[in-house]
Amino acid sequence: MTRVKRGVAKNKKRKSLLSMTKGYRHGRKSKIRLAKTAVRKAGVYAFNHRKQKKQNMRRGWQNTMNYALRELGLKYSTFIDTLKKKDIKLDRKIIAELVKENPDTFKRLVESVSTK
Helix, strand or coil, X not given: CCCCCCHHHHHHHHHHHHHHCCCCXXXXXCCHHHHHHHXXXXXXXXXXXXXXXXXXXXXXXXXXXXXXXXXXXXXXXHHHHHHHHCCCCCCHHXXXXXXXXXXXXXXXXXXXXXXX
């Protein structure tokens, strides 16, 4: 059987790893041991922040709604509670867009929820 030294495969693996660390600072862009840990950490951070991005968006929608509702004399929590009780299925993203783009429609929604 012939001998396999795996030089090509090893070099390819190293090259692809270093291409992933392009733009990193100091030794993390050129030294294999540091580059491996940097890429692994970057993947972990990317995964976590994809989840966190969704949380931040929802928090922003809630803040937008709360600010608009306070001007109309309501609280965010009571508004959401009455929406659920009235079985109105509008999510926070849509309501926040109503606040920004169609304030009159939002005002009518609030009036219909609070008066009934």
